[in-house]
Amino acid sequence: MDARIDLRSDTVSQPSERMRHAMATAEVGDDWYGDDPTVNLLQDRAAELTGKEAAIYLPTGTMCNQIALHAYVGSGHLAVCEASAHLGGTEASSAAALSGVAFRYVPAASRGLLTAEQVGVALAPDPYDASVVDLVALENTHQVGGGSVLGVAETGRIAAVATAAGVPLYLDGARIFNACAVAGVAVADYARHADSMMFCLSKGLGAPIGSVLAGDAAFIREARRLKILLGGAWRQAGIMAAAGLIALAEGPGRLPEDHANARALAAGLAELLPGSVDPADVPTNIVFADVSGTGRDAARWRELLAEEGVLVTIIGGRVRMLTHVGVTAAGISAALDAWRRAAKAP
Ligand SMILES: Cc1ncc(COP(=O)(O)O)c(C=O)c1O
Known part of the structure; x- marks a missing residue:
């Protein structure tokens, strides 16, 4: 002990006995070929929970964020995010190295929580500025903001501003289940405002490994290509997905x-x-x-x-x-x- x-x-949490048993007895296949039944079950469950067409099981939240950035943002283009967002701070070098992505950082007035007005200013056309913004990325809960919760209503207002500007919205929902527990809403209530989102199984939900990226079918097809490109085709991943399924059922x-x-x-x-x-x-x-x-x-x-x-x-x-x-x-x-x-x- x-x-x-x-x-x-x-x-840092340890997998439960139930998770360890499920991992030991998981039905598995080769995830490169898309025939790991436990991974597929987890992906279907994640798509259902988020209300999205499809989902893909990935090793880390960072890989979810980096695949999303690569899919949405052209090399040399910008993603708008809060100034201390994980994907724009801790992962900024990954975004630069893997995808040539730069960020337009918007400092939140309080606890990492962006407002629709701030996002509107960040997206306002400027005839003297040659930069191109391809994505708005939100983080909920906001880690450096102290686990702060952005409400569904403000998420919807931000989505409306992004849509008006013709820019997709991505949600880094590494801890979205924590937000849902406080806001008293379902993950799909947040997800419906975002073009795509990710959540981590390996944080509060207690799984040892894994995160899920969810979006429309075309986006997830491209995410699958990028996962393989990054060397992430992790074969009999159902061993981990089995623990992920328990995390999804028991964690929230x-x-x-x-x-x-x-x-x-x-x-x-x-x-x-x-x-x-x-x-x-x-x-x-x-x-x-x-x-x-x-x-x-x-x-x-x-x-x-x-x-x-x-x-x-x-x-x-x-x-x-x-x-x-x-x-x-x-x-x-x-x-x-x-x-x-x-x-x-x-
Ligand atoms: C908000 C947020 N997004 C993304 C990540 C990355 O997740 P992972 O550690 O699984 O790569 C973290 C990790 O702490 C995080 O806090």
């Missing part, structure tokens, strides 16, 4: 528990280090603590917490912690005790 409390990401229903744990963590930190976090700003499973007022930098906090068996990451100078299926309410209490002990350390 791992005694550590690993809050570095919601990707337990996300409110992760959200409650994240809020409890934020509340405890707000008490210990006033001003470091506002629990009202923690709608889903991501907690950012601003430790700049503590006399110690984030790297020192990370070190002290690691000594106490609690693992965290640092993003933009803040301590980042994510809750997931591997962290219980008791684990959150233990993590808060570790923070309290670390606070007393010299």
